[in-house]
Amino acid sequence: MGSALVKGFARGDGETRQVVIARDLERMQARLEGAPVVIVTEATAPEVLDCDAVLLGVKPQVLREIASELAPLCAGRAVISVAAGVDCAFLRHALPEATTIIRALPNLAVAKGAGLTAMCAVADPDSPRKLADQCKVDALFAPAGGSAWLDNEADLDVATAISGSALAFYFSFTEALAAAGRAAGLDAELAGRFAVQTLVGAGAMAETLEQVTALKHAVTSKGGTTAAGRAILEGEHGLGPLLQDAVDAAIARARQL
Numbered sequence: 001m002g003s004a005l006v007k008g009f010a011r012g013d014g015e016t017r018q019v020v021i022a023r024d025l026e027r028m029q030a031r032l033e034g035a036p037v038v039i040v041t042e043a044t045a046p047e048v049l050d051c052d053a054v055l056l057g058v059k060p061q062v063l064r065e066i067a068s069e070l071a072p073l074c075a076g077r078a079v080i081s082v083a084a085g086v087d088c089a090f091l092r093h094a095l096p097e098a099t100t101i102i103r104a105l106p107n108l109a110v111a112k113g114a115g116l117t118a119m120c121a122v123a124d125p126d127s128p129r130k131l132a133d134q135c136k137v138d139a140l141f142a143p144a145g146g147s148a149w150l151d152n153e154a155d156l157d158v159a160t161a162i163s164g165s166a167l168a169f170y171f172s173f174t175e176a177l178a179a180a181g182r183a184a185g186l187d188a189e190l191a192g193r194f195a196v197q198t199l200v201g202a203g204a205m206a207e208t209l210e211q212v213t214a215l216k217h218a219v220t221s222k223g224g225t226t227a228a229g230r231a232i233l234e235g236e237h238g239l240g241p242l243l244q245d246a247v248d249a250a251i252a253r254a255r256q257l
């Protein structure tokens with residue numbers, strides 16, 4: 001996830017200087033595929049000195065183990081954690097001198113500049129830095145697809161379901177569409193190409209939910225093929241209840257983590 005974010009941030013105007021702290025220089029170079037960043041192997045490297053924000057990209061269990069070791073690195077800086085399930089209270093306690101603690105829930109589409117990242121921030125009460133840190137983070141995430149701030153940390157679990165996990169839901173839908181095409185007799189390779197390209201086309205056309213609904217109606221002729229398919233998808237046992245169950249399951253899992 002960290003590499004995808006670095007690539008997304010690097011899509012910007014080049015104003016943002018990124019320093020990646022990695023355990024293995026060569027492995028990180030290979031992972032970042034030439035993204036214009038400085039890679040160092042020590043958190044105390046001089047290149048890190050003038051950074052004003054730290055993004056933590058390790059797994060949740062690793063973050064819980066090493067958070068207190070990160071306190072000196074995070075002091076006086078905004079901290080963005082992408083770790084699922086590691087809450088602001090834990091981070092604030094472990095990183096007492098961070099200016100603002102931000103939890104972010106990105107998805108891998110950030111690398112393509114197309115992932116809207118859910119955000120939640122806490123600062124010390126009355127911290128003058130909170131707004132400034134949020135603005136900086138907005139600017140950082142803009143080339144990756146943007147940011148959306150939530151007032152309530154618990155809503156991050158919902159955002160995770162309908163944004164993070166939902167990337168996989170769209171892929172599941174696309175796989176199922178391809179499989180349905182194959183089952184109905186289409187060549188397997190062609191069924192896959194049609195299903196994937198239709199996802200790409202839908203993504204290219206979609207902007208707002210209102211527009212998506214309008215487009216759906218625009219491509220449906222009364223009594224036609226799309227109307228026949230939609231009657232199943234939007235029926236009593238169709239996508240609505242199925243997705244509600246999928247989203248509820250993802251939210252429940254997020255709350256267990």
Ligand SMILES: NC(=O)c1ccc[n+]([C@@H]2O[C@H](COP(=O)([O-])OP(=O)(O)OC[C@H]3O[C@@H](n4cnc5c(N)ncnc54)[C@H](OP(=O)(O)O)[C@@H]3O)[C@@H](O)[C@H]2O)c1
Binds near residue numbers: 057083106107
């Ligand atoms: N994957 C997603 O789609 C997604 C979406 C939203 C949020 N997230 C969050 O992103 C975080 C990372 O997930 P991921 O799937 O990207 O995991 P990952 O591919 O395993 O990446 C974890 C990174 O942490 C580094 N690391 C591990 N242990 C470390 C340690 N003790 N000290 C310093 N660095 C250490 C690893 O370095 P090495 O390469 O040296 O092992 C690696 O670069 C998680 O907290 C997850 O909740 C992931």
